[in-house]
Amino acid sequence: MSHQKTIDASANELLEVAKKEGIETVWDRYEAMKPHCGFGELGVCCRLCWKGPCRIDPFGNGPQRGVCGADAHTIVARNLIRMMAAGAAAHSEHGRHIALCLLEVADDHAPAYSIKDKDKLRRIAERLHLAPEGKDIKQIAREVATATLDDFSRQQASIPCNWAKETMTEERVDRLVQLGVMPHNIDAVVTQIMGRTHVGCDADPVNLLLGGIKGALADYTGMYMATELSDALFGTPQPVISSANLGVLKEDAVNIALHGHNPLLSEVVCDVAIGMNEEAKKAGAKEGINIVGICCTGNEVMMRHNIPLATNYLSQELALVTGAVDALVVDVQCIMPSVAKISECYHTEVITTMAENKIPGATHIQFQEKTALEDARKTVELAIEAFKKRGSSPVHIPNHKQTAIAGFSAEALIGALSKLNAEDPLKPIIDNIVDGSIQGIALFVGCGNPRATQDNNFMTIAKELARNNVMILATGCASGAFAKNGLMTQEATEAYAGDGLKGVLTAVGQAAGLEGPLPLVLHMGSCVDTTRAANVAVAIADKLGVDLDKLPLVASAPEAMSEKAVAIGTWSVALGLPTHIGITPQITGSSEVVKFLTETAKEALGGYFIVETDPVKAADKLFDVIKERRQGLGI
Numbered sequence: 001m002s003h004q005k006t007i008d009a010s011a012n013e014l015l016e017v018a019k020k021e022g023i024e025t026v027w028d029r030y031e032a033m034k035p036h037c038g039f040g041e042l043g044v045c046c047r048l049c050w051k052g053p054c055r056i057d058p059f060g061n062g063p064q065r066g067v068c069g070a071d072a073h074t075i076v077a078r079n080l081i082r083m084m085a086a087g088a089a090a091h092s093e094h095g096r097h098i099a100l101c102l103l104e105v106a107d108d109h110a111p112a113y114s115i116k117d118k119d120k121l122r123r124i125a126e127r128l129h130l131a132p133e134g135k136d137i138k139q140i141a142r143e144v145a146t147a148t149l150d151d152f153s154r155q156q157a158s159i160p161c162n163w164a165k166e167t168m169t170e171e172r173v174d175r176l177v178q179l180g181v182m183p184h185n186i187d188a189v190v191t192q193i194m195g196r197t198h199v200g201c202d203a204d205p206v207n208l209l210l211g212g213i214k215g216a217l218a219d220y221t222g223m224y225m226a227t228e229l230s231d232a233l234f235g236t237p238q239p240v241i242s243s244a245n246l247g248v249l250k251e252d253a254v255n256i257a258l259h260g261h262n263p264l265l266s267e268v269v270c271d272v273a274i275g276m277n278e279e280a281k282k283a284g285a286k287e288g289i290n291i292v293g294i295c296c297t298g299n300e301v302m303m304r305h306n307i308p309l310a311t312n313y314l315s316q317e318l319a320l321v322t323g324a325v326d327a328l329v330v331d332v333q334c335i336m337p338s339v340a341k342i343s344e345c346y347h348t349e350v351i352t353t354m355a356e357n358k359i360p361g362a363t364h365i366q367f368q369e370k371t372a373l374e375d376a377r378k379t380v381e382l383a384i385e386a387f388k389k390r391g392s393s394p395v396h397i398p399n400h401k402q403t404a405i406a407g408f409s410a411e412a413l414i415g416a417l418s419k420l421n422a423e424d425p426l427k428p429i430i431d432n433i434v435d436g437s438i439q440g441i442a443l444f445v446g447c448g449n450p451r452a453t454q455d456n457n458f459m460t461i462a463k464e465l466a467r468n469n470v471m472i473l474a475t476g477c478a479s480g481a482f483a484k485n486g487l488m489t490q491e492a493t494e495a496y497a498g499d500g501l502k503g504v505l506t507a508v509g510q511a512a513g514l515e516g517p518l519p520l521v522l523h524m525g526s527c528v529d530t531t532r533a534a535n536v537a538v539a540i541a542d543k544l545g546v547d548l549d550k551l552p553l554v555a556s557a558p559e560a561m562s563e564k565a566v567a568i569g570t571w572s573v574a575l576g577l578p579t580h581i582g583i584t585p586q587i588t589g590s591s592e593v594v595k596f597l598t599e600t601a602k603e604a605l606g607g608y609f610i611v612e613t614d615p616v617k618a619a620d621k622l623f624d625v626i627k628e629r630r631q632g633l634g635i
């Protein structure tokens with residue numbers, strides 16, 4: 001029997017509309033795909049060469065090796081680490097794009113951009129040992145961009161990537177270097193994974209997995225630079241009181257939904273749209289232009305521009321089913337190709353903007369840094385034209401929206417804590433962890449997946465952990481789930497936090513001038529911003545003089561689906577965090593791979609994977625791990 005599709009009230013309402021109008025959604029296609037191929041679910045099918053496809057019989061009655069002789073362990077490990085390479089490629093392309101833009105800004109070749117947070121850029125330069133004192137800001141930008149791009153070109157394998165080495169504890173760096181998994185060059189590491197998984201190469205599952213971990217750490221490196229350099233260019237997020245869920249769309253406005261991940265375009269669209277409000281009104285939109293976000297571009301613009309978040313990954317199609325979205329402007333990653341097909345039923349203009357991310361049926365406006373202002377203007381003009389076509393067609397905007405306090409960058413969080421202790425901002429957190437008022441910290445990351453009831457795993461686990469005084473951080477579509485469903489509010493803190501956690505969140509919130517507690521879940525940004533949480537965790541570890549694998553920190557991706565999520569989960573393990581996945585990963589066809597990731601990794605790295613699809617049991621397991629870590633620390 002099928003499980004409930006979603007707990008999101010807007011999504012439930014619009015699923016009914018979609019059904020009536022005969023519009024197929026991700027949930028319909030998921031049902032149509034059943035039963036899923038058992039070989040694929042176990043990860044034991046291989047299509048790496050044309051002697052295959054091969055698949056291993058899990059019951060032992062059929063083939064136990066592919067045509068080339070690869071067994072289930074080799075096949076599963078190869079498939080998995082190729083996912084890590086793809087995740088690393090996606091994130092690090094994002095990082096490279098931002099670094100190249102920073103270089104263009106330094107050379108005055110990107111008029112739409114400036115360095116909005118110069119202090120942050122100087123801090124980055126210090127972290128990368130670039131001695132910024134006395135240098136012009138453009139010179140600093142050039143040096144930071146160059147040191148960043150070195151992480152894509154260095155040929156000496158013994159020199160770690162700058163953005164990896166300078167952002168971890170020393171102990172962790174040493175451990176990863178000794179294991180041979182510290183990346184020296186993001187591109188090279190991704191290439192190595194593709195090379196070693198070619199037919200007739202690496203067949204040792206453990207060796208393959210170590211190569212995958214290196215790839216996942218390349219993913220971390222690419223993510224870290226993307227986030228930090230975005231802050232320098234676009235401003236470091238500070239808390240904003242925003243709103244979330246599809247009720248943020250407006251009937252009498254030109255609704256532009258920004259979707260994807262890369263803030264380079266969306267930042268400029270936000271700026272340009274302000275100046276085009278009158279044009280929208282002249283076209284009949286009484287409320288002018290209404291920009292909303294979807295997925296992680298949504299998280300980016302929510303934090304920096306207080307743009308409301310319409311929805312997260314899984315329900316992106318339903319934004320179009322409202323009939324109120326005039327333009328869906330997409331950049332990269334996590335955009336369902338089906339949006340173009342659905343847009344045919346409406347007046348909606350789907351606009352792709354990146355050369356390497358086009359969708360049949362969409363309009364393409366090639367975005368370039370040099371012409372960003374004109375490109376952004378063209379997209380807004382198309383949205384206004386589409387609005388005119390909407391005319392009096394009915395819209396169905398659900399009456400659901402939630403307040404969402406967002407924008408807790410590491411700086412914002414530490415800034416709030418500094419109101420309690422200006423000289424030693426981390427002390428209040430550490431004291432409260434030591435005395436047990438805060439039992440630990442859990443970071444929620446990742447996607448939505450129709451294999452689980454949308455948003456339910458996030459909500460169930462977070463509420464359960466908060467009740468047990470575990471502090472909750474979130475990024476990516478986890479942030480979207482919490483924002484839409486009301487956990488990024490002060491009321492949620494009052495309703496769900498245990499007494500110890502409530503006391504701390506209230507003290508910090510009051511001191512920071514919020515006239516109440518911090519929200520129950522602290523929104524740290526998009527999925528690429530998961531390194532913001534690593535930043536805070538490393539600061540706590542450094543302060544205590546212990547490595548991350550000793551701290552009561554856990555991570556959870558309870559509704560994961562993407563290759564990026566596989567890479568993030570793996571670097572989380574490599575940093576020393578017990579990391580929960582709520583979707584059974586496609587690796588269970590190899591006992592060796594499962595053992596390595598759930599047991600051996602614990603000895604080698606301190607972190608390990610916990611797989612639990614039941615959210616209540618997952619919360620129990622995560623809390624048990626936190627208690628075990630506390631015991632280890634003697635607190």
Ligand code: SF4
Pocket residue numbers: 046047048049050051052053054065066067068069070075199200
């Ligand atoms: S690489 Fe080996 S297992 Fe994979 S498809 Fe080719 S022959 Fe089959």
Ligand code: SF4
Pocket residue numbers: 295296313333334445446447448475476477478527561562564565
């Ligand atoms: S969290 Fe997952 S689904 Fe959401 S945008 Fe990131 S990768 Fe895509």
